[in-house]
Amino acid sequence: MSSSVPTLTSLLKQTGIEDHEEILKAADRALNQSKGDLEAQNVKVVALLKLDRFDDAIGVFEAGGETLKENARLEYAYALYKTGKPSEAADVARRGAERGYKHVEAQASYRTEDFRRAAKLYQELAASPEDDAEADLRINAGAVDAQLEWAGLGELSQKKKPSREDLEAFETAYNAACGSIARGELGQGEVLLKRARDLCNALEDLSQEEKLAELLPITVQQVYVLSRQGKKEEAEKMAEGIDARGIPDVSTRYIAEVNKFAASAATVNPYLAQRLVAKDVESLKPDHPFKFQSSILEQNKHATDLQSMKFGGTADSTAKMISKHSAPTLDAHSNSLSVVNAAARAKNQTGKEALKHILPLLEKRPNDVGLILTIVQLYVLTGNSASAIKLLESFLCQLEHSSSAAELDVRFAPGLVGAMTSLYRSAGRRAHAQTESAKAVNYWRRKSKERPAGVTHLLKAAGSVLLESQEVEHQRVASEVFTELHKADEKDRYAAAGLLAASPQTASSSQTASLQPIDRLLSGVDVDALENAGIAHPPTSANAAVTASRKRPAEDALKPKKPKKMLKSRTPKDYDPNKQSDPERWLPLRDRSTYRPAKGKKGKAKQNLYSQGSAPALESEAARPATPAAEVVKGKQPSGGGGAKKKKGKGGKW
Template identity: 70%
Template structure:
């Protein structure tokens, strides 16, 4: 009797246990190892049982035919087993909606957040059988990662909506986005909202709630430490049982935050030991790149606190040497700062400059090193040297002619540093020129733009509008026109384009702006003019500490009575004093010189007076250039000085 086909057998039975399905598939494969359907059922059962490594081995045993037939399952198995790059490639080849889901998840894990956000936006257009809440959760997590990766301009919603505050998962993602943007106050409020929503769930057990609350608490500790509230963070750390965190990366981050928040752990050697021990158990469960970079910086900071200057300098220099030419990579530039701190033995000011400046001879294009020296110059009050150093570096990049070095030259952070230094010294024209050059550069290369270029172009357009140069104003108009084309809803770009327009503005150009009538509706112009300058409102608590300016006194002030000791003997209070009594006698209008010489000298002081004629008996005055230290030089013999007296014994 032939063995019935597995598919027909499964149709005739009602098996809900995945272990039973797996046993049935394996029994069928013992009779026919090449049964394609049995192999497919086996890998599906293994995936349901979370046995992802066994599923990969089953795919390898089944060959290419099984991988083609079950491409979706194969991509999912690769994603769950730690190979997201290959999973995304296989899932992209499929056309089904499930392939899009797996590709989005794999792209997220391999940190291709742009592609993940694009896929989730496509899936959200047509929900089909997907739950809208699940797509909102995954999309919110992707937006948070875009913020951390420096691609915040791709995030469509910056503020959480009302629907985001209805579930603790979406509220948690909104809190993470706020942390990435540096909005710590809002993040703290959202994290508290997340805890309340999680605790209010009735379909979760207490054990499941505690598992969900652990990462939320870890984020709260981070926010409190960033806000400088170390004592509150230390108290919150005590409520966390790090050993109960199943995710290895989250457990390690929790340990790092606990060390940062601890007020008692002041021994850097102990902190170094704890971090090294906890980091060994990560294995394949690695954090994201931005987290790994921060963890490395923490280890370097502890090494410097442990006074391991030589080892830190050597290890960081070895990694920095692998990067050829100037780079905007955050990892290498942060290592340059650590390397400089190790050479300076964590000192600052002029002592640090003496140790760090010689490093420029070996690494003249190191962006991190140059910015470190610029910061030290600014801290010592030597902004002129900082500008000179930065201008020399930028000139070398301009003369190279390389496209990559040009992007480094006009990076938003570097341009912002130069402009800030110029503004600190009042060089407004230099700032306008620098921003104009940066705007021209990024207009010529619109495709490959790093994060922050849009904000820099907005700042450049605003500054160039204030320039009296017609070329700068024309460039500002081009910048705002381009920004308006990129985003029709950007009010800043629309307002800049309107300000730069010399002709009558068009309707599409101003449709995103509020009309003047709507802005001034309900305002009493006459009342504002009569009321004068408005003062900010003050609370009743602070009114007692504020000294009010007294009203202007229009009454004539009484003359103060002088004491008798200061009144002259011939003083007449009824007589008006001479207004020129404070001037020297010869400068008063009533002064009349006496004698022939006095009158002649007075004539010399009068405007338009003719010089007096020297008489034969008059002796010419001594020239001013011949007088040195009060003694006459040259002239007849003998000299007129007195002889020195002999020394008395």
């Protein structure tokens, strides 16, 4: 080792330098004497990282070569992460076993959207906190849980509801709010965002500028939630208070500008909107948005293009991007491009006019899931549910006979199974809906280790549908499904209720412990009042929906009914209420018991006509063949009206 190393080490110890700039100068002086001094290089790298000069630190690593990178592997991984290279940082940190490497790898995995790996690493770190601050671990784990929800992997998140500890700091409250918003719980998300804002304002160790910097992301998220809830005026008022220029994060600043423009209640000029959203997302690196954010921003770009009537360019650009993806696929981004492409081809038209332009595309892209669902939706909107069912049935049947595992996953994807089942149920074809649900359940139960997001919800919905079936096999499958779901999560009330409904005889008290007792559910129900109110009949039409809440009172069987009084306008003149009416008055004369046919030959012949299977005598006058019906003759028809002229009588002239 170089002789300058002890000099540098003793210098740093004797002077007690705490300023990183001074440490950097001392390291540079040592390196001027010996460029290959590994210790001085290491000190310089640490000083640069402390000064947030990450690009300069990467330059030192490149100059020092593999020896320095291996000797200061943790610092190198952190420098890669801070310079926008999270994938490389994760690879470097994965080779280390110390706790610091796990922290860097977890942050790098979070940035590369490998949320499964990040969640696993934070679970390992939280299991033995050691010298780490538990609050920091809780904050990072909460952020990972929120991203799992956004990515459709909510079953992997550790928390579904915020704990008391999460409501004690504004960072954890904000992460809990993001998780609620990702699950669609906008009301709870709004409450948690207000809580995070109040906690941030109450901090005394932050300056006013630091508080404003922390409040800006919270405000941007509040604008989004208010807009989604339809509270346009509140969203616009809050958006006016956002100074996007003060947001240091580039992607957050851009999202704030877009949300502020979208929340405006004034009529939006589509050309100005297009100018705003036309920014390339790649230009926002290293602070680029996550995948789900980039997808929404790209959809905004296509939407403004359609509003600006750039149909041809939008159709061509989206078709080019669609051709790069294999079909069929469950990728949400690719399928959303198919919807935009269909809208561009139809030139923003809907209904039957749109179908005329979109149906020819199906011949070119028969396996395009987004295109097929678009056509199905248009069929439903035009009242042609039969065509919608036929189209989706043929597509799923084609995939079902495929030998590809990927295509079979598409065939039984929760969204497609749900769409098919919904169409069947809307058409009253419950048996078909039950068969479809049974197929999906049997498929995913065979692939218990490779289930995508949403399969758990599919199993719950399919189990409920199968419970309505009268077939023994369907009942058995439903019982097995809910038993499996209950074993996976004993606190899941839906699974416990399904298990009780599927097998009430074998369900134990431990399996139904999460359900509320029947006595508590019925504690506020007045049974006598319900009985006296009678049965409410569902409305049979839209007009009857207004009066559906008016219940018909139950009739008292012991109380004699009063005879209805007839209106005078509906009674004959010789009507006598005391006289009993003839019970056969509604029957034809020949069917009444008092009927007697006329006597003689004509009477007998006429009576024979009314007897089934009898033939009248040919000699009888009544047996003459009937006049044949007039035949339609092709030819020239009379131009005027009226029939043939009548013969004049033998008498005098008329």
